[in-house]
Amino acid sequence: MRHIFLLITVLLSTVCGPLALLAQTTLSLDGFQSDPEASIEMLADRLTVSQTDGAARFEGNVVIAQGDMRLSADLVDVTYLKAGGIGRLLASGSVLLVSPSDSAQADSADYDLTGRELRMRGDVLLNQGSMSLSADFLTIDLDTGAAVMEGRVRTVLPSGSK
Secondary structure: OHHHHHHHHHHHHHHHHHHHHHHOOOOEOHHHOOOOOOOEEEEOOEEEEOOOOOOEEEEEEEEEEEOOEEEEEEEEEEEEOOOOOEEEEEEEEEEEEEOOOEEEEEEEEEEEOOOOEEEEEEEEEEEEOOEEEEEEEEEEEOOOOEEEEEOOOEEEOOOOOO
16 A cells, blocks of 8 residues: 555656646746837827827727837827826727737736836736736736736646657
């Protein structure tokens, strides 16, 4: 009986050991770090500017670029700071964020340029190389690349074989 228990333990260690290491893989999104000093370029089919508060709404095929990062969506509302410059971008509808090494898509995104944080929500899908993760929410610290995924997180890790 002891031999069978020892054999099962060895087999489980051999099979599950590598999986435990993979499960502890750190999620690093360095590709989503952005340069806060880089200019922001915005393209859209339509632009509406509010005369009361100066807020802007970009609609239709919206593409926003800052450095190597690209954000596309159906609609983006822009909130400006009183001192000038952009404070926040609220994107909705087929949101896609792309960097040279990572991509993320969601139903909506809140890009806080002042707080240097990006929050995506609704059917979030993150692709990093051959690894894919999905969740309800994704929060990225744009200074450090640290990320948190919440709400029924699902991870698909490569097997390591080709």
